[in-house]
Amino acid sequence: MTARKTPQTMKPATAAKKLGVYLDATPAEFQEGVVSRDELNALQADPPDWLRDLRRDGPHPRPVVAARLGVSISGLARAGITDALTTADINQLRSDNPDWLQREREIRAETRMEEQRLRERDAEDGSRR
Structure with a gap:
């Protein structure tokens, strides 16, 4: 029997720091949940509009x-x-x-x-x- 791997997650503050954005300016759903490593990679690879706007403005x-x-x-x-x-x-x-x-x-x-x-x-x- 193999052990199931649980996805590595991080707090929104850690994810915001890794993304280089100000946490308080992120959407509420980002601030309230946890972010998995896969989600972070997806945000970095193909940033949504809110992330592009925050990085730019x-x-x-x-x-x-x-x-x-x-x-x-x-x-x-x-x-x-x-x-x-x-x-x-x-x-x-x-x-x-x-x-x-x-x-x-x-x-x-x-x-x-x-x-x-x-x-x-x-x-x-x-x-x-």
């Missing part, structure tokens, strides 16, 4: 906002941005280019350069051994 969760602005999530918090933003909001911030955004982009660039330097140093140390 938002509101977007903080990781997506941070990525689109070129800053870290911590940088958003330092700037006082804790809510989800729409694509229009993000584009407005880009065009306004406030001081905090310039500063956070510089910090992000410096952080990436330092991370790259450390990776190169570690690779060099590893090749010496």
Whole structure:
């Protein structure tokens, strides 16, 4: 007798995170149920209209906002941005280019350069051994 496999499921918050959308903006039926791995794969492969609209127009969760602005999530918090933003909001911030955004982009660039330097140093140390 073989054991029946139960489908792997996840909470809506986890599925929304994997889809890169803001959970509160998803349809009620998505928020109230569980999402199987197969359903998630289907949503990713052939997104319904609501998912395409959310990805295009938002509101977007903080990781997506941070990525689109070129800053870290911590940088958003330092700037006082804790809510989800729409694509229009993000584009407005880009065009306004406030001081905090310039500063956070510089910090992000410096952080990436330092991370790259450390990776190169570690690779060099590893090749010496």
